[in-house]
């Protein structure tokens with residue numbers, strides 16, 4: 001039985017900050033942000049948005065695009081590291097906002113950015129195990145990445161959500177059963193209780209990411225080895241490679257590491273290509289990975305959603321060319337857990353490739369650094385949506401320790 005992603009939809013907040021403006025305010029060369037990290041803009045949430053409204057807006061768009069009745073959802077998995085309560089999961093607010101029926105498993109998954117993949121794999125296993133039930137799973141990855149103002153992590157913030165309908169009629173991506181995994185207890189990035197902003201050992205986190213990539217990819221490659229011709233690189237069998245992208249330069253570093261491991265394992269001694277290795281890797285990056293990170297260079301880190309925003313952005317740009325071809329995906333969550341897996345883009349994908357990302361990015365309002373700092377330090381206030389608001393739900397605030405949500409007026413009328 002084929003299992004995978006039947007439909008995908010994205011949601012990104014209505015505000016964005018230019019990293020050039022941030023560079024000026026922080027007195028660093030703008031090339032450090034745009035070339036050094038590869039980020040151009042980062043998404044910022046308005047006071048009326050939180051992790052729940054981002055998730056619910058993505059979920060609603062996914063169900064609408066798929067033409068699926070919310071009652072058909074038998075499992076709602078919400079991956080996030082921006083939890084709003086120690087007990088009450090983000091998913092149960094989303095369950096109500098989307099009108100999903102009573103007979104549904106709803107829970108939250110956490111392992112930093114890896115949780116989006118944990119949710120996708122859990123949903124796929126549930127579909128495989130529930131032959132004949134004909135119900136679908138809705139996986140939503142939603143996060144707001146926050147670091148301290150003026151910290152090295154500041155330019156790598158962002159926010160957004162991706163919703164994926166998972167079932168046995170995959171039209172977006174058919175998941176292959178094998179994957180390579182890697183886990184280790186490391187303190188590279190964490191957010192203790194009571195803190196809104198993450199703590200991070202930045203340079204160490206980059207090393208941890210690359211070590212986890214090596215661990216997961218090496219295991220996956222060993223599984224694939226019997227299918228490869230002698231000296232054949234696995235990357236030659238993949239039309240595109242997508243990476244968890246906290247900032248685009250990280251994907252470039254990851255691609256270099258993966259290609260090096262792959263070529264060495266294929267017996268194409270790295271030394272043999274050494275004089276041209278940089279050029280070869282740069283060309284391979286342009287061919288296999290650059291398109292996948294284009295959209296996220298305008299959004300920033302979205303933690304659990306990052307890899308799947310890359311998938312959505314890639315398909316919006318290249319669906320036709322990728323139909324019938326395999327892609328490789330690498331998911332990393334600090335702390336850490338990682339997985340390398342593959343999937344095939346089904347024929348006919350063009351008709352479901354619009355995840356809404358392009359339109360959302362065009363409709364955003366750019367804010368200045370003063371407004372960004374005001375929003376970052378104002379805490380959770382909730383409120384009415386700004387004039388140009390694309391979201392389907394609003395966070396009204398916290399009253400009597402309870403969170404309140406509703407619909408923006410224009411959306412209610414629609």
Ligand code: HMG
Pocket residue numbers: 029031032035036037081111112113114152153154155156188189200201202203205206209244245246247249250301303304332333334
């Ligand atoms: P930094 O101190 O700003 O770094 O922190 P830097 O001084 O090394 O500069 C960054 C790059 O800009 C370097 O390039 C510089 O050379 C270059 P590289 O050597 O790395 O190729 N540069 C310039 N380039 C052009 N013109 C210039 C210029 N100046 C410098 N004038 C760091 C960077 C990423 C560490 C920081 O932003 C940070 O801590 N970010 C947050 C942590 C993070 O994103 N880690 C990624 C791996 S962990 C992960 O992905 C998990 C995560 O998503 C969380 C989760 O799982 O939930 C974070």
